[in-house]
Amino acid sequence: MMTQELFREDAMLLHCDATVTGVGEGGVLLDRTVCYPLGGGQAGDTGWLIAGEQRWRVTDTRKSKEQPGAIVHLIDGDPPALGAAVRVEVDAARREAHRRFHTATHLLCALLPYPVDGCSITETYARLDFHTDEPFDKDAIQAGLDRLVAEAHPVRHRWITEAELDANPGLVRSMSVQPPRGLGRVRVLEIDGVDLQPCGGTHVSNTAQIGAVVVTRIEKKAAKTRRVVLGFAG
Template sequence: MRTEDLFREDATLLDCDATVIAQGEGGVLLDRTVCYPLGGGQAGDTGWLVAGERRWRVTDTRKSKEHPEAIVHLIEGELPALGTAVRVEVDAQRRQAHRRFHTATHLLCALLPYPVDGCSITEAYARLDFHTDEPFDKDAIQAGLTRLVAEAHPVGHRWITEEELDANPGLVRSMSVQPPRGLGRVRVLEIDGVDLQPCGGTHVSNTVEIGAVLITKIEKKSAKTRRVVLGFAEPAAGRS
């Protein structure tokens, strides 16, 4: 059982047609989806499944525990029946926040050349934990982040083989999350002239789309861990 993950190739897709192929694990599995499942430090997408006049709220999206290549859409209330044709709609505001924050964390990796031992990307904030005992200069990091956003670097992805990744172990920056193995290929995120590393998350297509992102906090979490927390400069938009 497998879910075609359309978001891997195009993070701007906000809807698609799909069919319910199974029920279980608190929701439904679809044959295809635009919803990103929780993983790699990034929160799962929310949204809706629509069939005619019926609308089901998708409260979260997760990787299936029973079917490694399938994605579970957690649903409020009664589940749509097996075989139901639905329209999958992503919460666009939440998706865009994830895209902006996730790409911004890659800029931080370019500015701070230390291994990453923790990551969280949500709609409200993002954080990266760096494995180092070096002190961080908040103003200098903020200036670098603002510069890289304004320089409008193109952002894209490509696929490399697992052998290519093994030949370039320095591409992997994370100590806590390793690229998935066994598929024969690995997705890498490339910010032109700035950063290249394995990543399966959703991103903007150019750094200028990140907009105004601020370093809200830098913490010493342990003798060997420095945490950087990001927030948006503008207030959160209201929901209808």
């Protein structure tokens, strides 16, 4: 059974009611969830499952290896029973960090027009690896980020058909993560006047909500790879 992915349409939704549809792979499968599973460079959500007085800590969220389209919530302790009704709650602070960092990486893509060959979005930092041998100016990148955040560009997602994506192959910036195929449509993230590319992650709704992010370092990882690492100010 596939899991309804509520986070795809509303990254601000932090809880929902769900039913346990399976137990295995170290966790619990649900019919619907607000928890984002590890993928696309973004870490999985953590949080809680709640049933009455019982609480289970969700230590990670992953895509099921055994049931395509299902999401596994890794938990501490013995799982709830099959068919049990539970409340799913996301760790709000972790989700907020992921949303801010992920949108900030899209701003980096707008500032640095090179293919992306690596990405990691976590609670404490984000990084993008760009396929280029061009040198990067840390101060210039920081100034660009500060400007795009301050300009308060609206951020929204929409869906396009796979045919539309095929007609616009330049929308795909990543060399290592390709949009999922076979569903007939692809989710794209649009930062008004700044960036448009396929993305299934969680984001803020306006660049101003990213707040103060800093370029903590720039590294030459290989002859054709330049890494930019972001952190939060303070």
